[in-house]
Amino acid sequence: MMSQQPVDLARKLTLPLLVLYGLGVTIGAGIYVLVGATAAEAGIYAPISFLVAAVVVAFTGFSYAELATRHPVSAGAAAYVDAGFRSPPLTLTVGLLVAASGIVSSAAVSLGAAAYIADVIALPQTFLAIVVILIIGAIAAWGILESVTIAAIFTLLEIGGLGLVIFFGIKADPGILAKSLTLLPPLELSVWGGILSASLLAFFAFVGFEDIANVAEEVVEPHKTLPRGILLTLAITAVLYFLVVSVVVLVVPMSQLADTAAPLAFVFDEAGSTTSGIFHGISIIATTNGVLIQIIMASRVIYGLAKQKNLPAFLTAVNPVTRTPVVATVVVVALVLIFATLLPIAELAEATSTLILVVFCLVNLALIRMKRSEAAPSGGVFAVPIWVPAAGLLLSVMLLITGFLTD
Structure with missing residues (x-):
């Protein structure tokens, strides 16, 4: 009897689907869930925390754009570190860190989804979170084109929901534009300490663009599509976040906003039950979408590590019908x-x-090592100057240190 040939992942993701995939996880993961916790740290200057986080992420985003075209494979960061350091233990560590981030992020966002659902269905939030995770897990196993198409539709609804936040926030307080200058922080150590501390939380809201690299084996024309997808995702996300967080902190009382898992719903307190209900529906979609995309990402990392022989071979199993790593x-x-x-x-x-x-520190360091030891890549590879990963490394280290010092 002939041995069965291994089944490869299906290469079906185009640029629009890839960008919507990236936007789906970044928007769903952060803006619908963490505005309150960020405002608790930075107060009215929370929008600045999101901008600081965006700057930190941007340099590493450019590094990922080059590395994703050099090595368009699943378990992207692990593959990049392997190419830069040639250390199997370090490669495995990075891969597991990335997978862990997706798993922990999915858990966080599922709690946000449960908080929005609990406003509609009077059931315990933990129970609701479990139901969300099980349903989303089934969708993730269904098929990459099917699951990412669902995620793309959900993402468009998410962006519409953020548009509603901006519209009703301005409608609730037409003088909001005149107050925008109050968002500029003074040059005081205590204020900037809070902003930088909140930036570590706000940074979570940008977790997503690197997920794009982990579906590289399912992307059409990866050398062209991957860098464009990464950079477009970051640019659109940064603009949306700043606008939405600015509106929220200027309209919603800080006492209401801080430490809530469903922060944006407060904008609709006086918008009427129909509008509030529509937004709650969009919020549920947005947060469950974040769970879906992070589960897809983490499963591809686990699959990629196993395919690289860093994890047990049974984890490479791809269902021949769904073409997913079940x-x-x-x-x-x-x-x-x-x-x-x-x-x-x-x-x-x-x-x-x-x-x-x-992971960002190690990925940037890996690219620096490649640039110093290898010839410049050819064949249409997206390339950045060496100071870009150096800046990404420095900024990531600074934000890490800030997080430890302010704990």
């Missing part, structure tokens, strides 16, 4: 369930940010 997806869903039932949302978000910052 075993890796089941493992990821089980771990998300454990974390969602054990830890609160703010701790999960900070843990995700710390994990990703460590």
Whole structure:
């Protein structure tokens, strides 16, 4: 009997789907969930915290854009570190850190989804989070084109929801534009300490662009599509975040906003039950979308590590019908369930940010080593100057240190 040939992942993701995939996880993961926790740290200057986080992420985003075209494979960051350091233990560590960040992020966002659902259905939030995770896990195992198409539709609804936040925020307080100068922080150490501390939380809201690199084996024309997808995702996200967070902190009383898992709903308190209901529906979609995309990402990282022989071979199993890594997806869903039932949302978000910052440091350092030891890449590879990964490394280290000092 002939041995069965291994099944490869399906290459079906175009640039629009890839950008919507990236936007889906960044928007769903952060803006719908963490504005309150960020405002608790930075107060009215929370929008500046999001801008600081965007700057930190941007340099690393350019590094990822080059590395994704040099090595367009699943488990992207692990592959980049392997190419830069040639150290199997370090490669495995980075891969597991990335997978852990996706798992912990999914747990955090599932709690946000449960908080929005609990406003509509009077059931315990932990129970609702478990139901969300199980349903989303099934969708993730269904098929990459199907699951990412669903995620893309959800993402368009998310962006519409953010448009509603801006519109009703301005409608609730037409003088909001005149107050915009109050968002500029003074040059005081205590104020900037709060802003930088909040930036570690706000950084979580940008976790997503690097997920694009982890579906590289399912992208059409990866050398062209991957860098464009990464950079477009970052640019659109940064603009949306700044506008929305600015409106929210100027309209919603800080006492209401701080430490809530469903912060944007306050903007609609006086908008009427129909509008409020529509927004709650969009919020549920946005947060569940974040869970979906992070589960897809983490399962591909686990699959990629196993394919590189860094994890047990049974994790490389791809279902011949769905063309998805079903075993890796089941493992990821089980771990998300454990974390969602054990830890609160703010701790999960900070843990995700710390994990990703460590990965960013290593990825930028790997690119620096490649640029110093290898010839310049050819064949249409997107390339950046060496000072870009150097800046990404420095800024990531600074934000990591700030997080430890302000704990």
